[in-house]
Amino acid sequence: MSIYTALRTVYLKLYKKGMLNFLPDTVFVPFIYRMSTGKKLNLSNPVTFNEKVQWLKLNDHNPLYVQLVDKYAVREYIAKIIGNQFLIPLIGKWSRVEDIDFEKLPNEFVLKCNHDSGGIVICKDKKTLDIKSAKKKLEDHLKRNHYYMSREWAYKNVIPCIICEKYMVDNKTQDLRDYKFFCFNGVPKFIQVDFNRFAGHKRNLYTLDWKLIDITIKCPNDSNANIEKPANLNEMIEIAKELSKGLPEVRIDLYSVNGKTYFGELTLYHGGGIEKFSSDEFAQEMGSWIDLSLAYKGDIR
Structure with missing residues (x-):
């Protein structure tokens, strides 16, 4: 067991007891980042996706975000932006x-x-x-x-x-598979699909035209997994574009059920910004997609 794995175990125990709640964000964020990744957090010049997510935690406090992450309150927002026909x-x-x-x-x-x-x-x-x-x-x-x-x-x-x-369940797959669109100010860049969550969790990344990206984020991938391109992929891409406009980065989770698209949730800080990438280059490329100048400056979008 590595020192960081051991520290994370201790951290989780302390967290569940609320014993770390007193720490200010400016102290806790660099601490959890270092403990989880083994790297020192660069907040003065963040480059990678994970570094910029930490920066956004500390600096981008748009009041709208509270509604976006609330699985109940966001329903009103979704109905307004794309229509309630996409709500479960x-x-x-x-x-x-x-x-x-x-x-x-x-x-x-x-x-x-x-x-x-x-x-x-x-x-x-x-x-x-x-x-x-x-x-x-x-x-x-x-x-x-x-x-x-x-x-x-x-x-x-x-x-x-x-x-x-x-x-909800799709008749063909007998499952409810969600498609996670990583978006940056209205531009979806790739899609994450998780599977076998309870028995050997795997995660494949796909381009928007459904080609496997041979890179992993936290979980291993499986190039042999038979994950078909959803028939309504183009519609989901358009929805992801619309819902992510004006947001520096967001993950739009959508479901495909019998050919119909349903909204899942919005995630503003994928993996808490501490998941490990198999490619440093890809982590930096994802970071380059985040425009920090879009951070909240006092006016609600």
């Missing part, structure tokens, strides 16, 4: 777990917290759902402020809640 049907919203009446929920559904990553319960058959465990998971996540994990500023003031969405 909403079943309910609650501020407390005890307010959820599971008896009234359909047999299939998805419960998720609006303010973090990982606070999700997928139910494919209510008869087999462990409701007690589901409630416990949601309660635990409601107590967390995702901002403190790596100081992703936009999450700091999101008011936590639980939403329930319709369970």
Whole structure:
């Protein structure tokens, strides 16, 4: 185990107990970056994608971002920009777990917290759902402020809640595959597809014309994986362009379900800006796509 792996283990334990919350962002951000990547953070002249993401955490505080990262509040924004036909049907919203009446929920559904990553319960058959465990998971996540994990500023003031969405599945793949578009001020550059998340998580990167990019970010790729180009790829590209206009960098997550496009979420700080690249050159190229002059200067877009 490397020194940074050991430090990260300790960090996670301290974080979960809220023992690092007192540290100011200007101290914590360089610390988590060094601990995760083994590199010193250059904030005076950031070059790579990860370096610029850290800079944006500290300097780009557009109030709009709070709505964009809120999985509930962003629905209104999406409806306004591209139309509510791209939203997954909403079943309910609650501020407390005890307010959820599971008896009234359909047999299939998805419960998720609006303010973090990982606070999700997928139910494919209510008869087999462990409701007690589901409630416990949601309660635990409601107590967390995702901002403190790596100081992703936009999450700091999101008011936590639980939403329930319709369970979606593509008839052909029997899965709900999301396509993550890495965009820079209205320009999608490439697409990330994750698969085998629970058994050997892999991640392939594709060009906009669906050619495999032989580079990895955090997870290994698989050139032999049979991941077909979605039939509605062109529509998804246009949506990604529209939703990313004016934003220095953002990841637009979209679903393809039986040929129809659905919005997933907006991610402003991919991987917290601490995921490892297999290519330093690609990390720098991605950094060159981020125009820091677009950072918020006081006027809401």
